Amino acid sequence: MSSETATMTVANAPSHRASRLDRFLMQGGIVITFLVVAVVATALIEPRFLNRLNLLNVMRNFALLLIPSLAQMLVMTAGGFDLSVGAVVAATSVVTAAVMLVGSIYFPGMELALIIASLVIALGVGALVGLVNAGLVSIFSLSPFMVTLAMMSVLMGIALYFTQGIPIYGVVDSFVANVGRGQFLSLPIVLWVALGVLAACIIMQRFTALGRHIYAVGSDQRSARLSGVATSRTLIAAYMLAGLLAALTGFLMTSRLGSGQSTIGGTLALETIAAAVIGGVSLRGGVGRAELVALAALFLSVIANAMNLVQVDSKYQTLVLGAVLIVALAIERLLLRKRQA
């Protein structure tokens, strides 16, 4: 393309009608459309969807998908992948329950302290996993895909070894009552936590140097380094934040389940990548916004709930997830090609 036509395209783009529609679709229009269609269709087909208890259930599931999806988004916008996110959730669930179980033997009655201690330790585990992931990716320049795949295997192995696959009971009662089932302003506590995390992510991405550096490293690592961005430090921050968010998910899931389970999170890597990609996160890094990932996570939670309500077999549910993902990817690719043409 010659320089002159390029200038013209750029200058004319906002006033052009078709490209305004394209822009809307590029900047979240797809996921908004998906979400509205899913909600309206589900409400029409199955009125029980709008039942208060069901909506609360959707909200809780949404919250527990949103937090790890934001973790996935952080790593993906930095140009990587985190396949270990589900394994971190499982491992930290086990850690949370184990800390409470052992702690209540030595410090009976100190429930609040035990809850805080288990949270801190779980977050520590998540951050450590993120640090190791980032270290392997940035120091040895290994593929993030392989590093986090191996990490997933290691963590699942450890979690299964310690628990023999048996759930760890003995979680503090007030933890389940106040965190897992707790409500504030008649909305689940876990939803408030997830929305808080979402707000923090939006602010981080838009208004801080770290957010901008994550985009820069994901978009073009060499250019970012030449521009004076500390690329290793940025990658470490992205992976550690992702580890922290995955650990927070493990902690919250334990409060919902009332036990520590080494078998949860098996499909979470796929689900979080699906949420991120449907929310417009680029597989090549550098592009992605937290608010759109949140809409995509909500969309996935709605269709999962809808399929449960109309009693679709769980085997078919993964099939639907895969199909939705392919359709979203194909639409994104078509729009991108149109814009670049």
Next chain:
Amino acid sequence: MLEVTGFTKRFRGIAALDNVDFSLNEGEVHALLGENGAGKSTLINLIAGTFPWAEGVYRINGRTITSLTPQVAQEIGIAAVFQEFSLVPDLTVVENIFLGREQSSGLFLKRKQMRQAAAELLDSLGFHLPLDEKVAFLSRAQKQMVEIAKALRMRPKVLILDEPTASLTDGEAEKLFNAVALLKARGVGIIYVSHRMSEIRNLSDRVTVLRGGKKIGTVVTAEISDEGLIEMMVGRPVEQLFPKIEHKPGAVRLEVRDLTTEKHSVIGASFTARAGEVVGLAGLVGCGRSELCRAVFGLETIEAGTISLGDKPVERPTPTSMLAANVCYFPADRGSEGLALARSARENATMSSLDLPALSSGPVLKFWRETEAIKEPLGNLALRPMAPERRASAFSGGNQQKLMLARGLMKSFDVYLFDEPTVGIDVGAKADVYNLIKSLVEAGASVVVSTSELPELINLASRVYVMHEGKIVAELAQHELSEAQVLSHYFGGHA
């Protein structure tokens, strides 16, 4: 202000820069001149801290520096604009200008202030750019402007410009020259790398010429002629680099009529190439001459127009059908389009000739013949080292190019299309390539050369077509060929 002495840098034992001295004064434009591979980019990369130097002393403002990284270099006031940009495609113009140097109050970015500062900076340079557009959607010239603005955000004392006008139009280049004058007046020292004699003459105070990693000399620009500079650069009178080609234009071998590609990188181009002549395609990078060659070989989708070989029209060219029709194409990008870098020299040389009866019968390769078959072509090209089992990636740029060219010598083709045949290769390999072109033409083949190196066209071609923004704007015969003549058509032809 800046002074380096005895600078030496080796890559895998080979000296890319050998005991070079260089100095820069405040408010001076110091041009660096030399062929590809002469050590210009090594020198500016060392000064900018991209990689460490092996020997030598580096002083700036009287301070001796022992080691340098790009970040430290920027902090002490050295900024560089390389040909390869350091822009992040998914960030906007403003975000790129301040990348790595964001202004924040506490945790939060001062977004308004940065936008304001970027607008003022671009304004002071006379660059008009959409501030909030992602860099991915800018043209190359616009990216160049962003890159320059970015280099200036730190108010550097030393600015390195590496062929800054390579992708700019006349008007854009003019703005750049104004910006250079402005910075010079502010006392900024500028190291200016360029191939264009006129720029060096108009802008620079002194010129340092490098050849083969060694410094040939530093001269005051006003005191030396263009011919003198060229001789310093090439090391021999120009005629010796280029062989004398006997053109005997014969029957038309390739005829292109009103060719337009789907992407409109080529618009309505018509040209002919005859047996026994070298036809040149000239023009700026991005003018469409590469795409024209690619379209003929079936690598670009064609929207309209016809291609005929001899008098046979070609319906839908594909690389396979064009090879079968005796058309051979050598791409500009050896790494990504030409060679299988991880495979041996032998396999690369025979890659497109495996269907010749000499090398296979049916699906079975006569691998025992392969070594024998490549001996002659590789010998003629003087491959160095002559090691056919070595991986292609282990050869130097010039010798990788010879591996590509060897493919065209496995059998005799009627038409050879060369896209940038001498980019990034040293003078010796260049001469080998020119001699190859000579022998092909004199054996009766038709050769089309698309290149950004004007001396090649002037010395090798019998006719030159000049392209501008996808169109062929001029056809020049051999007796009309001069750098000034060709250049006058580069920007649309009304100069």
